[in-house]
Amino acid sequence: MANLKSEQLRSDLSLDINSDQPLSISEMIKNIENILGKDNCYIEKINNKKLLCYRHRNKVEVLLLAAITYMGGNGQHPIYKKRMQLKKWYKDIIEYYNDKPNYNVRFIGVYHYQSNIIFTEFIKDSYIKKKMNSSAAHVYTNDLYQAMKDGTFKRKDRNKNELVAIKYIKFKDYLDGNLREYNNDLFNIFAMFNDNDYFGKWISAKVAIPEMYENKWNKWKETEWPGWYLEFKIDNFIKEKCLESKILYVGSSHKKEGELDFDLWFGEENFYGDLKASDITKKEAPGNDQKNFIECINKYDKFWYIIYEHNTVKDSVEKDYEATRFRANYLKEKNEWPKNKPFDELSYCKRMKNSVKFIKMYIIELNRINFRNVLSDFNQGKQPNGDPRKPKFKIPKNNIDNFIVYEQEFIQIEENEQSN
Numbered sequence: 001m002a003n004l005k006s007e008q009l010r011s012d013l014s015l016d017i018n019s020d021q022p023l024s025i026s027e028m029i030k031n032i033e034n035i036l037g038k039d040n041c042y043i044e045k046i047n048n049k050k051l052l053c054y055r056h057r058n059k060v061e062v063l064l065l066a067a068i069t070y071m072g073g074n075g076q077h078p079i080y081k082k083r084m085q086l087k088k089w090y091k092d093i094i095e096y097y098n099d100k101p102n103y104n105v106r107f108i109g110v111y112h113y114q115s116n117i118i119f120t121e122f123i124k125d126s127y128i129k130k131k132m133n134s135s136a137a138h139v140y141t142n143d144l145y146q147a148m149k150d151g152t153f154k155r156k157d158r159n160k161n162e163l164v165a166i167k168y169i170k171f172k173d174y175l176d177g178n179l180r181e182y183n184n185d186l187f188n189i190f191a192m193f194n195d196n197d198y199f200g201k202w203i204s205a206k207v208a209i210p211e212m213y214e215n216k217w218n219k220w221k222e223t224e225w226p227g228w229y230l231e232f233k234i235d236n237f238i239k240e241k242c243l244e245s246k247i248l249y250v251g252s253s254h255k256k257e258g259e260l261d262f263d264l265w266f267g268e269e270n271f272y273g274d275l276k277a278s279d280i281t282k283k284e285a286p287g288n289d290q291k292n293f294i295e296c297i298n299k300y301d302k303f304w305y306i307i308y309e310h311n312t313v314k315d316s317v318e319k320d321y322e323a324t325r326f327r328a329n330y331l332k333e334k335n336e337w338p339k340n341k342p343f344d345e346l347s348y349c350k351r352m353k354n355s356v357k358f359i360k361m362y363i364i365e366l367n368r369i370n371f372r373n374v375l376s377d378f379n380q381g382k383q384p385n386g387d388p389r390k391p392k393f394k395i396p397k398n399n400i401d402n403f404i405v406y407e408q409e410f411i412q413i414e415e416n417e418q419s420n
Contacts, residue, residue, distance in 0.1 A: 006070035006079040007141040007369075011116040013148055015141070015369045017079065022067035023112045031110075031117060032063070036172050046096055049089060054175060060103045061175055064090055068111040068120060068139060080373060080402045083136035084109030084120065086127060094128055107137065111144055118144045119171050123162040139163055140402035142370050152179060157401055186266060187363075187406045189247060190306070193237050194361060200410035203229070204355045205315075205323035209330060221336055223327070223348045226356045227277040230308055231263060234275065251275075260292050264306070272296050273304035273363075276395075280309040280359060287375060287393030302367040304405075305395060308358050315352040324349040362407035364400055374403050 003019040010016060023031070029052050033041045036054050044051050044062070054061040066084045071077035090107065097103040107127065109120040122137035138157065146153035147165035152174060154164045166174045173179035208229040212220035215236070219228040235249040244267075251263040264273040278285040285307055287293065296303055315323045328345045331337045341347075366374060375393035 004070060004072050004075055006072075006082070008113040009111075009116060009118070009141060009144050009148065009369070010114055011148075013145065013369070016113070018113075020067075020069045021113050022069050023110055023117075025065060028065045028067075028110045031168075032065075032171070035168065036175070047089065047092055049093065051093065056176055058102055062093065062097060062103055062105045063108045064093065064105065065108050065110060068109040068118075071136075071138075078373070078399060078402070080141040080370065081138060082111070082140065083138050084122060086122075086135045086137055090124075091128060094124065109137065109139060111139075116148075117168040118147055119166045119168065119174075120144075120147075121164045121166065121174075123164070126159070126161045137161065137163070138401075139165065142365070142367075142402045142405075145367070145369055146365075146405065153405075155404065156407075184406075185246060186269070189241075189243060190361070190363070190406065191408065192241070193234060194408050194410065196233070196237070197413075198233065199358045201413040202313075202355045202357045205353065206326050209327060213330075213334065221331060223352060225327075226310060226353060227275070230277045230358075231275055234264075260296055261289065262292070262296070264304075266304075271300040271302050271304070273306055276305060276307045277356070277358075278307055278309050278397075279312045281312070283397055285395045285397065287395050290393055293375075293393060297366065297368065297371055302365055303371070305364045305366070306361065307364065307395075308361045310356040310358045312353055313355040315354040316350055319354045321346055321349045321352070323354040324352045327352070357412075358410060359412065360407065360409045362404050364395070364403035365405045366403065370403055374400060 005017050005019050008016040008018045008020075029041075029043075032052060032054075040055050042053050042055070044053050052063045052065060054063060064087075066087070068082050068084050070079070071081045071083055084107065086107065090105075094105050097105055105124065107122040107124050109122060111118045111120065120139045120143070122139075127135075127137060138161075143153055143155065143163065143165045147167050151170045152164055152166050154162070156162050164174070170179055203226075205225055208225055209220055212225075212229060212232050215232070217228070217232045217235075219231070222228050231249065231251050235251070238244060238247055238249055246266065246268050248265045248267060249263060250265045260272060262272040263275045266273060274288060276285050285305075287305070293303070313319065315321050324347070325345050328337070328343070328347055332343060337343055364374070374395060
């Protein structure tokens with residue numbers, strides 16, 4: 001089969017669309033010996049298989065090597081999706097070394113393009129449970145890109161398989177345990193925010209709307225309240241924890257003249273991000289104004305979408321428009337019903353959400369090598385006066401592993417009924 005063209009990453013972090021340039025096993029061994037030190041490496045023959053071993057301190061790392069290449073097929077796979085083929089005999093090697101406590105078997109994929117070499121360790125624990133007969137471990141162009149920028153990059157895929165991508169010059173430090181794991185302070189901030197008790201349990205409009213009103217949140221009247229409630233919560237969190245130097249809410253309630261129209265500014269790292277609350281059943285999340293987004297990528301090189309997915313109870317399905325009636329009467333009670341609009345207790349009833357439960361979140365990073373692959377046009381319709389709305393992007397949720405840099409699922413709090 002022809003070597004189909006796919007995304008290839010150069011050492012200067014630029015992207016080519018070209019054919020794979022995999023190394024042979026002997027070439028991989030030579031390059032690894034160069035970085036680990038030839039005196040520290042030796043070949044051990046087990047079950048007629050030649051294995052590269054690396055001795056350090058009192059340990060021996062047994063490196064099962066294979067090339068990382070494009071998924072290929074008939075071109076039906078995304079051009080950013082790559083794999084390391086897992087051999088059936090890997091299990092035999094693991095079993096052989098099981099009773100040798102100083103030996104550690106590792107699955108090491110080797111990516112090569114125009115002298116650029118990046119290693120990926122596929123943590124074996126989740127893979128050895130599989131048959132490993134014509135199976136593969138997957139890695140994406142963005143995983144390799146993140147490793148080139150930061151030295152290493154770790155993530156779990158949607159099947160809970162863990163991988164670590166490692167820059168070539170960092171490989172020895174990685175195996176020796178001397179490489180401090182890249183620990184993004186911003187991920188830690190979101191982990192702290194996600195630890196709050198309003199995640200993983202039902203939140204009703206009847207609770208969220210008054211809470212926003214009482215705290216003078218200027219978007220408390222909006223019908224799409226879950227997203228505004230999320231922004232309200234993160235703004236309060238940032239202020240309470242005095243995190244403004246690292247992350248600042250600059251959404252529409254705090255917008256300054258001349259600023260781009262996004263929710264978050266990450267000051268120390270100099271880039272923007274946007275919060276999205278999205279129904280987990282939806283196959284896509286709405287993005288941002290196309291012109292603003294392209295301007296932002298060109299100026300700051302990267303952008304984060306922080307997407308919080310929720311289960312949803314629609315007001316029209318189970319609750320006889322309970323939240324719709326509540327919101328309308330609450331606005332009326334606070335003298336906030338639009339003065340030029342006749343009072344209608346069921347205004348917006350078909351789209352109103354009664355309750356939501358946030359169940360997971362993830363951060364997707366869009367940068368100069370990947371953003372074109374995830375964003376597509378979103379039909380915005382027209383303004384109330386008939387003018388067309390500004391074109392926006394949409395974010396398809398399927399196949400976005402090439403963009404995820406952080407994710408977290410929330411512990412689900414069992415409740416007899418939804419919050420009232």
